[in-house]
Amino acid sequence: MIKSQRRRATSIVRYIVLSLWAVIAFFPIYWMVSTSFKPDTQWFTWPPVYFPDPPTLDNYLNVWFGAEQYAATQYSISSQKPLISLGNSAIIASTSTLLAVLFGSVIAYGVSRYKILSEVRMFQLLMLRMIPPIVIVAPLSLFYSALGLLDSMVGLILIYFLTSLPYAVWMTKSFIDEVPREIEQAAEILGASRWRTVFEIVLPLIRSGLVATFLFILILTWSEYLLALILTKTQVTTLPIELSKYQGSTEGRVYGRQAALAVGITVPLMIVGLIIRKHLARGFSFGMVRR
Amino acid sequence: MARIELCNLEKSFGAVKAVKDLSFTIEDGEFVVFVGPSGCGKTTTLRMIAGFEDPTSGEIRIDGRVVNDLEPRDRGLGMVFQSHALFPHKNVAQNIEFGLRMKNVPSEERVKRVREVAEMVRIGHLLEKMPSQCSGGESQRVALARTLVTNPSTFLLDEPLSSLDAKLRRELRAECDRLHQALKRTFIYVTHDQEEAMTLADRIVVMRSGEIVQIGSPMEIYSNPVNYFVADFFGSPSMNLVAGEIVQESAATRFRSPAFDVVLPENFKATKPGAVTLGIRPEHVGVALGDNGDVELPVRLVEPLGKDTLLYFDAGTERAFIAVTEGLGMAEITAGERITLSLDRRRIHLFDTEGRRIGGAR
Numbered sequence: 001m002i003k004s005q006r007r008r009a010t011s012i013v014r015y016i017v018l019s020l021w022a023v024i025a026f027f028p029i030y031w032m033v034s035t036s037f038k039p040d041t042q043w044f045t046w047p048p049v050y051f052p053d054p055p056t057l058d059n060y061l062n063v064w065f066g067a068e069q070y071a072a073t074q075y076s077i078s079s080q081k082p083l084i085s086l087g088n089s090a091i092i093a094s095t096s097t098l099l100a101v102l103f104g105s106v107i108a109y110g111v112s113r114y115k116i117l118s119e120v121r122m123f124q125l126l127m128l129r130m131i132p133p134i135v136i137v138a139p140l141s142l143f144y145s146a147l148g149l150l151d152s153m154v155g156l157i158l159i160y161f162l163t164s165l166p167y168a169v170w171m172t173k174s175f176i177d178e179v180p181r182e183i184e185q186a187a188e189i190l191g192a193s194r195w196r197t198v199f200e201i202v203l204p205l206i207r208s209g210l211v212a213t214f215l216f217i218l219i220l221t222w223s224e225y226l227l228a229l230i231l232t233k234t235q236v237t238t239l240p241i242e243l244s245k246y247q248g249s250t251e252g253r254v255y256g257r258q259a260a261l262a263v264g265i266t267v268p269l270m271i272v273g274l275i276i277r278k279h280l281a282r283g284f285s286f287g288m289v290r291r
Numbered sequence: 292m293a294r295i296e297l298c299n300l301e302k303s304f305g306a307v308k309a310v311k312d313l314s315f316t317i318e319d320g321e322f323v324v325f326v327g328p329s330g331c332g333k334t335t336t337l338r339m340i341a342g343f344e345d346p347t348s349g350e351i352r353i354d355g356r357v358v359n360d361l362e363p364r365d366r367g368l369g370m371v372f373q374s375h376a377l378f379p380h381k382n383v384a385q386n387i388e389f390g391l392r393m394k395n396v397p398s399e400e401r402v403k404r405v406r407e408v409a410e411m412v413r414i415g416h417l418l419e420k421m422p423s424q425c426s427g428g429e430s431q432r433v434a435l436a437r438t439l440v441t442n443p444s445t446f447l448l449d450e451p452l453s454s455l456d457a458k459l460r461r462e463l464r465a466e467c468d469r470l471h472q473a474l475k476r477t478f479i480y481v482t483h484d485q486e487e488a489m490t491l492a493d494r495i496v497v498m499r500s501g502e503i504v505q506i507g508s509p510m511e512i513y514s515n516p517v518n519y520f521v522a523d524f525f526g527s528p529s530m531n532l533v534a535g536e537i538v539q540e541s542a543a544t545r546f547r548s549p550a551f552d553v554v555l556p557e558n559f560k561a562t563k564p565g566a567v568t569l570g571i572r573p574e575h576v577g578v579a580l581g582d583n584g585d586v587e588l589p590v591r592l593v594e595p596l597g598k599d600t601l602l603y604f605d606a607g608t609e610r611a612f613i614a615v616t617e618g619l620g621m622a623e624i625t626a627g628e629r630i631t632l633s634l635d636r637r638r639i640h641l642f643d644t645e646g647r648r649i650g651g652a653r
Contacts, residue, residue: 180374182372182373182374182376183376183378183379185341185343185363185370185376186370186376186377186378187378187389188362188363188364189341189364189366189369189370190364190369190389190390190393190438191364191393191394192364192389193364196393201378205379205380
């Protein structure tokens with residue numbers, strides 16, 4: 001086989017493999033979206049229905065707005081309050097993420113420039129994150145109950161902030177390391193104070209990296225389940241907890257409703273991703289590009 | 292006004308002594324060039340003056356005032372970095388303006404000063420551009436302008452031209468010289484390029500392994516190197532250095548090596564017999580077309596440079612023995628030809644086995 005043919009064959013095989021992989025990866029998402037538009041009769045049918053026929057908004061209206069006529073159906077679930085959960089999730093995830101990125105970048109700056117933590121300490125910091133949450137969640141709930149933090153927003157924000165801080169430090173440090181010292185020193189000798197240098201020079205230069213870090217941590221906190229399950233009861237529920245209520249309840253598996261809720265959980269992340277996509281490409285490829 | 296004194300300055304990084312007991316005074320308005328091979332401590336010295344490195348011991352005084360504990364921004368200095376260190380997210384005008392903003396200069400005044408300085412280094416047309424859109428030479432001019440605008444008492448320049456190509460280097464070298472003449476400020480310039488040092492400096496400080504080897508005007512350094520290292524470092528093509536020995540014979544002091552047997556002038560009379568290295572600059576080697584020369588050597592290579600011609604001879608040493616001759620006539624000499632050479636006696640240098648100069652040279 002001559003070279004150009006071989007190259008062509010390789011390329012065809014590559015496309016086939018990648019296409020198959022894409023189908024496997026995207027099928028669950030497709031299934032979720034499609035199910036969310038299916039009337040209840042098509043949730044379980046065999047052979048499966050790939051395209052809802054006819055498509056309906058019933059699931060969305062029932063789940064998100066609890067509209068009378070839908071709430072009254074046999075699939076209504078008494079405790080549902082997804083809009084409140086959406087608000088809780090938004091506040092808890094964004095606040096804890098912001099705090100983590102803010103404190104993380106300050107610590108990272110100290111580590112990068114002043115070596116306030118040794119290599120070993122930095123790895124220990126990352127090790128904290130390696131502890132499976134299941135190990136700490138039971139003792140933590142005792143602490144929380146003693147401190148009155150159980151089933152409170154502050155409690156969840158605090159634990160999310162603390163558990164994502166190591167990521168924030170590690171990620172932002174790698175971005176700060178990329179900023180040449182000489183650029184900071186140039187600002188300093190031109191009369192800028194340390195704080196001014198950080199705010200006028202360093203932070204704008206690592207903006208894309210901060211945004212990438214923010215999204216990364218936001219995804220983690222937005223979809224966190226175990227800690228939220230144990231540390232909250234009825235006062236503060238987040239969307240992942242809400243989602244679990246549609247499964248295995250006495251009414252059976254309400255796939256359509258669950259899918260409609262799941263789409264609602266996914267969309268906000270996608271919107272955030274779209275808004276900041278310009279930064280993401282730069283942030284995630286930071287340091288891989290030769291300066 | 293800025294007179295900078297370095298007193299017993301030392302800097303160690305762990306067990307490594309980067310700068311050893313350095314004492315030296317830079318006079319107001321002087322253009323001083325620190326030169327030496329990489330790792331000789333020249334940049335560390337500059338960074339200590341700037342305030343980016345704390346001396347391990349010793350003092351730095353600016354106009355008599357000890358500045359060891361002053362922040363870089365409080366020392367009244369300006370610095371141009373090797374990497375130019377422009378702020379990538381600010382355009383050229385904002386880069387230049389930065390120092391003025393930090394000093395709370397009102398905005399109309401800032402705009403005016405930025406324009407003036409930009410004109411001065413001929414980058415008036417670049418003000419709206421981003422640093423990434425500027426060429427290497429342009430970036431360097433922007434870096435200069437950014438420093439100029441704050442009107443510092445002293446300019447610190449850390450290998451500012453090393454990232455540029457040869458033609459631009461010459462151009463910007465002239466620019467630095469012009470600025471120094473015009474501003475009459477103190478300039479401290481660090482480079483590893485001996486040519487830059489020779490052309491720019493009022494005084495050159497030659498450094499090696501953290502120590503000052505020699506201080507002097509470019510001509511002093513060139514004509515009277517204190518040791519083998521300085522002799523070899525300065526000059527292009529570099530000085531011919533031939534290992535051999537001193538022999539006292541019938542009232543004459545002679546230098547002998549496999550290729551050479553030269554009677555040394557009076558001033559070397561007291562030299563003890565033993566191993567030495569003879570040094571002579573290529574321009575002090577005469578091509579004698581008659582027979583009355585010192586040595587006859589075969590030509591290895593002829594390099595016509597236009598005005599001059601470089602002749603490389605085989606002297607039985609690893610490095611060729613070089614002679615510079617004026618005129619193109621010499622370009623017709625071919626490799627392999629044997630040529631008689633005469634050494635200008637007054638320009639001979641001798642170095643002992645430690646590399647130190649032995650008597651003689653003026």
